[in-house]
Amino acid sequence: MMVFKVLSLIMMMMLVGNYLFMSYRSHLLLILLSMEFLVLVIFFLMLLYLMVMHTEIFFLVLFLIFAVCEGVLAISLMIHMIRIYGNDYLFAFNLLC
Structure with a gap:
């Protein structure tokens, strides 16, 4: 019974994490935190x-x-993007350039 409660809490956390990931898609830092x-x-x-x-x-x-390793790589890419473009807004730069 205790395992079921913990599992339901984990699944609720997963749903909240997915909601945060989908709702904060304009800032790269917020996307990385939700990931x-x-x-x-x-x-x-x-x-x-x-x-x-x-x-x-x-x-x-x-x-x-x-x-x-994934977190370090993502943070280094974000720092590189901020140095080039000046912000972490995803809509401010073109991925094709």
């Missing part, structure tokens, strides 16, 4: 699954390493 929130929700979902199945949780370390 990191979704990664955190997926981490909790995998942690719950691995704890229920009584399996090894070493995979979570690998997942967190990839999540950190």
